[in-house]
Every structure is written in C-alpha cells, then in structure tokens.
Amino acid sequence: MHQDWIWGLVGGLMIGAGAGVYLLVNGRIMGASGIIGGLIDGSGRDTVSERVAFLGGLIAVPPLLVPLYKVVDTHVTSSIWVIVAAGVLVGLGTRLANGCTSGHGVCGISRFSLRGIVATAFYLLGGGLSLVIFRHLLGVI
C-alpha cells in the first residue's frame, strides 16, 4: 500500500510518454474522450484508422501485463443503474467539455491551458460531490 505512490508516479511517466509520442510523432492531442467521441459522432472521420489504432493499443496492451500481477481487481460496481448513469454522464460531460482526464488533465495542464485547468478543477469538484452525495448521503455506491 505504501508503495502505491511510486507505481503511480512510474505509471504517470508512462502515460506522459504515450501522450508525448502522440503529440510529437502524430501531431495530435492524446485525449481518450476525443479519440472515442470522434468515432461516435463522425467528427473524426478523416482520422479513423489512427483513432482505431490508438484504441487498439489501449485495449490490447494492458492485458499482456496483467499476468505480472497476482490479481488485478478493478473493484468495479455490479449495480446496473450506477454503471449506466455513470457511463452516460461521462460520455455526455466529456463531449460537452471537449475533454477528460487525459486531454484536459494531462495534455492541458502541462501547457498551462486555462481551459484545461478550469475543466480539471470542475471535474474534480464534480467527482468529490458525487462521492459525498452517492456514497456518504445516499449510500448507493
């Protein structure tokens, strides 16, 4: 448990490296919600293969590393309505705001983008309030 922060930092450096490759080599911002959203609403129809390749790496590589760990427990909830509500909110919110933790957080904050910093402040606020309301007040998550 007390080593979690070291692995967090190492993983963070790898995430930054992934974002760096996408920016310097492909000339694009690594934002997960934008890459997926562009495929769904058709706004990314000129860059479909690049988006699919990125998502392919994102989906296919982690399970290759899973055997290094004894157990990877994601502790994901089994409540259908929580998953559906959360998924719709995440999809709608990230597309309205035009970015998520990777686009606004990792790529935005690092270039001191006001929009990235404001977005990060508000999704952290939204997340904190969500835990207060749904865990501590209502006890549903």
Added chain:
Amino acid sequence: MRNFFAFLSGGLFGAGLLVAGMVDTKKVQGWLDVFGDWDPTLAFVLTGAVGVMFFVWMVAQRREKSMLGSPMPGAFPRLVDRNLVLGSLLFGAGWGMAGLCPGPAMGSLSFNGWQGWLFIIAMGVGMAIAPRVKDWLSALDRTKLEVPPCENIPEEERALAGNTSRAVAR
C-alpha cells in the same frame, strides 16, 4: 506509420494506467473521496504524466510539423464557457459514481467483466447525444437573447444588433 505510433501511444497509455493502478475503481474513488479513506495515488500519476508532457510541449512548441510531417495542433480555443464548466461537472459526477473515466474504461475492458462493456456502451450513448444537447443549450441562449431586449429599439439598431449577435454566434 501513423497507425503504428498511434498503437504504441495507446499501448503506453494503457500500460501506464495499469502500472499506476488507475484501472482500479477503488483507487480512483479513493482519491475523490476526500471525506472517506483518502488515497493520494492519483495525484502522483497526474504529476508524472504532466511532468513528462511539460517538457514535450517545450519541444512541440518549437516545431511547425510533427515528426511524420502532419501539422501540429494549434489555435486552441481559449474561451472558458458554460459547456466546459457544465460538461466537466457532469463528467466528474459520473467519474465519481463508477470510478471510471474514458481512458481506464478502455484500458481495463479486457478484464473488467460485463460491467466494463456496459459502461462503454452507456458512455457511447452519452457521447452520441452530446451534439444534440449542445444544440439544445445554444438554442436556449438564442431565445433568451432575442426576445425581450429588441422591443423598444429603433429599426436600424435592431438590424445592427441582429448582425452583431450573428457575428458573435459565428
């Protein structure tokens, strides 16, 4: 070539999420749960990623083209508007509920059971309705702007105001 590096980038992103423990919804909710058993790991993840990207941007800002010759991203929107704030709040609410955001949801898809797939489908629905919600929100703005203030304004000024609001809308 572009696809190879896109795959590599996605793979690094996914591997980083796994190593950092960000595919574990408990750790993500633990970070957001300030009044519970608080888990600071996410701050280290963000620090590491932002730290690397800080240097990457220093290099990127000096380049006109990417290494594969495509244009670098530029002309970023600067306006902090309602969609940014409202969208981020909604996203945060959903992120807190399930402990999943788009990157880790994709990265953990292969070992996250039916829950992972259901989340991705619901997220796709949210993304698909987003353009309509955007239109609906801006339609609300237009009705607010256009109805009352024009009543007592002379014809020429009204035309002028119409032109300006259209110019702004563009």
